Amino acid sequence: MAVAEQTDTEAVATPAARRKRSFRPRYPAWLTAPSLLYYAVFFLGPMALLVAFSLATQRGFGSLSYGFDISQYRLIGNSLYTTIFARTLVMASIGSLLTIAVGYPLAYWMARYLTTYKMLALLLVVVPFWTSFLIRTYALKIILDPNGYLAKYAGINILYTKYAVAVGLVYNYLPLFILPTFASLERMDWTLIEAATDLGARPLTAFRQITLRLTLPGVITGALLVFIPMTGEYIIPGILSGGKYEFVGNVIGDQFNEAQNPPFGSALSIALMGALSVFVIIYIFFATREEQFGA
Amino acid sequence: MPKRLSAKQGFTAWALVVFAFLYLPILVMAIFAFNKPSATSVAAFHGANICDIPPTQVGNITVWNGFTSCWFSAGLHDPTYIPAIVTSLQIAAVAAIIATVLGLGAALALARMKPRFRAPFDAVVYLTLVVPEIVIAVASLIFFVQARNYFHAFPALGKSTILLAQVVFNASVAMLIIRARFVGMGDTLEEAAYDLGSGPLATFRQVTLPRLMPAIVAAALLSFTFSFDDYVIPAFVNGTTNTWPIVLYSAVRFGLTPAVNALATIMLTITVLAVIVTAIVLRRSRVQVTPGQEKAPGLDAAIGLR
Numbered sequence: 211m212a213v214a215e216q217t218d219t220e221a222v223a224t225p226a227a228r229r230k231r232s233f234r235p236r237y238p239a240w241l242t243a244p245s246l247l248y249y250a251v252f253f254l255g256p257m258a259l260l261v262a263f264s265l266a267t268q269r270g271f272g273s274l275s276y277g278f279d280i281s282q283y284r285l286i287g288n289s290l291y292t293t294i295f296a297r298t299l300v301m302a303s304i305g306s307l308l309t310i311a312v313g314y315p316l317a318y319w320m321a322r323y324l325t326t327y328k329m330l331a332l333l334l335v336v337v338p339f340w341t342s343f344l345i346r347t348y349a350l351k352i353i354l355d356p357n358g359y360l361a362k363y364a365g366i367n368i369l370y371t372k373y374a375v376a377v378g379l380v381y382n383y384l385p386l387f388i389l390p391t392f393a394s395l396e397r398m399d400w401t402l403i404e405a406a407t408d409l410g411a412r413p414l415t416a417f418r419q420i421t422l423r424l425t426l427p428g429v430i431t432g433a434l435l436v437f438i439p440m441t442g443e444y445i446i447p448g449i450l451s452g453g454k455y456e457f458v459g460n461v462i463g464d465q466f467n468e469a470q471n472p473p474f475g476s477a478l479s480i481a482l483m484g485a486l487s488v489f490v491i492i493y494i495f496f497a498t499r500e501e502q503f504g505a
Numbered sequence: 506m507p508k509r510l511s512a513k514q515g516f517t518a519w520a521l522v523v524f525a526f527l528y529l530p531i532l533v534m535a536i537f538a539f540n541k542p543s544a545t546s547v548a549a550f551h552g553a554n555i556c557d558i559p560p561t562q563v564g565n566i567t568v569w570n571g572f573t574s575c576w577f578s579a580g581l582h583d584p585t586y587i588p589a590i591v592t593s594l595q596i597a598a599v600a601a602i603i604a605t606v607l608g609l610g611a612a613l614a615l616a617r618m619k620p621r622f623r624a625p626f627d628a629v630v631y632l633t634l635v636v637p638e639i640v641i642a643v644a645s646l647i648f649f650v651q652a653r654n655y656f657h658a659f660p661a662l663g664k665s666t667i668l669l670a671q672v673v674f675n676a677s678v679a680m681l682i683i684r685a686r687f688v689g690m691g692d693t694l695e696e697a698a699y700d701l702g703s704g705p706l707a708t709f710r711q712v713t714l715p716r717l718m719p720a721i722v723a724a725a726l727l728s729f730t731f732s733f734d735d736y737v738i739p740a741f742v743n744g745t746t747n748t749w750p751i752v753l754y755s756a757v758r759f760g761l762t763p764a765v766n767a768l769a770t771i772m773l774t775i776t777v778l779a780v781i782v783t784a785i786v787l788r789r790s791r792v793q794v795t796p797g798q799e800k801a802p803g804l805d806a807a808i809g810l811r
Contacts, residue, residue: 241614242626245607245676249629253673256644257636263647316523319516331520333784338527340727340780342734344750345769348757349530352537358567384527413512442637444737449757459639466643466741476647479640490635 264476274473282477298457302440305379306433312380313387321395339385347449350381370452378446383436394428427499434493441486458482538766541571560760580764585752593749596664597733600671604728608679616687633677642741645670649742662744670738675731679724686720726779
């Protein structure tokens with residue numbers, strides 16, 4: 211749109227327009243104090259306590275003694291739990307790949323072919339993301355219900371299976387993937403494609419060698435952006451698998467709701483974050499590359 | 506006569522399929538808000554109002570049984586749902602205000618701080634965004650229970666603990682949105698104000714704050730939506746308090762009537778309007794960028810991507 215183009219040219223003009231100045235108004239550092247204090251008490255505090263709990267020993271019902279007891283972590287090695295960890299990571303990977311397969315062509319279409327309706331399409335992508343996650347999962351459950359039309363007339367009876375969970379993951383996280391992918395496609399210089407085809411490249415070759423290469427960092431960023439929360443997913447398996455195909459998040463929740471085993475739940479939480487940290491590091495790597503590369 | 510589709514037509518067709526996938530379930534849910542209970546359950550029911558039929562006897566409501574609009578009034582008078590919605594609204598309003606104030610202060614100071622000092626703060630902010638919500642929820646539960654054990658002045662599990670736990674994530678998102686806008690604005694106008702003899706406080710009030718307003722409003726609206734829709738944190742730190750997502754989740758798992766569809770439809774409508782307002786506000790903030798400065802935050806900033 212006109213607006214987007216205008217800001218693009220402004221961004222190009224930035225270095226030239228900026229001159230050296232001694233003036234740098236700064237706001238006092240104490241303005242960070244309230245939020246710093248807040249994070250320290252209500253985020254870092256609970257996190258530290260979580261670590262302490264994971265190393266504590268459960269003594270009967272509801273009482274525990276702090277220490278350095280790694281038996282809870284050993285318990286995770288049990289095949290019952292390694293299965294759930296593996297399932298969570300596999301499902302999140304499948305969900306992310308499906309999201310790419312569904313979302314990339316849409317983002318491509320928006321960036322390449324839309325002009326007047328680009329903002330409208332963008333809004334259509336954003337609206338589902340901001341409407342309640344829970345309501346959307348419920349809406350999906352209605353459609354997939356074994357007594358509903360899809361099951362009766364199309365033979366698609368997948369509610370309470372892993373397929374429903376996969377559909378739910380794609381359905382809920384699609385907008386989150388499309389937005390950054392669209393942003394990186396939007397920065398693409400389409401004249402490069404024109405030049406390549408003028409020089410005799412077939413459209414598919416031009417796409418593979420130019421578009422895909424230039425937008426890959428954006429795609430990876432977007433994929434990890436959905437993969438990371440998918441691994442911590444709680445609502446989708448809870449509703450769409452009816453408790454039959456649980457993720458690590460559900461098992462963590464059970465330790466606090468039903469099993470009353472907070473130390474084990476804490477150890478599972480730490481293990482989940484450990485598994486995730488690898489992907490977070492990859493995400494940060496690509497996100498910073500994307501930033502240097504783009505704009 | 507079959508003709509080969511051009512690439513553009515192919516992509517357009519795919520886009521229509523994807524938008525149908527995104528919107529069809531929501532649309533069906535909204536349509537089923539007007540659905541009658543199944544014929545057999547209506548026949549077996551002796552009351553005057555068929556929307557008084559309880560969830561256990563409503564029959565199959567995932568197929569169309571006929572039109573009624575009585576679920577809307579049934580939903581709006583429901584003794585469980587309505588108080589829960591009011592609770593959620595209260596928590597979300599306070600959470601939005603606290604998160605925006607915290608985020609604003611941090612954004613102002615951090616934006617022009619040396620990277621060396623800023624980095625640790627940023628690390629914590631990103632950590633609050635990537636730690637799975639379920640982990641934050643159970644960690645907060647442990648923390649609040651312990652805090653209550655040791656300090657009796659600390660609030661028991663309930664509205665205030667939901668609020669305290671939710672503000673962590675919301676403050677981070679608010680800070681990122683406001684900071685993106687603040688960095689994007691540049692400091693030329695502030696410099697001009699200083700040159701013309703305006704003091705720091707007057708400059709902030711008359712120059713910086715009005716230009717930050719779109720981002721502040723957007724941050725508050727988004728924080729509100731987040732908090733209102735959040736299920737996972739309240740599910741663990743609620744004590745005996747019911748929020749709307751909590752009653753919705755248990756209804757979805759253990760049985761409901763189309764009254765839930767009716768309430769969800771009302772709320773969807775409100776959310777959609779809020780999103781459109783936010784988009785318009787953000788777009789306005791985009792247009793107002795001073796020439797020669799960095800890009801203003803777009804919709805990507807709106808969802809906390811930057």
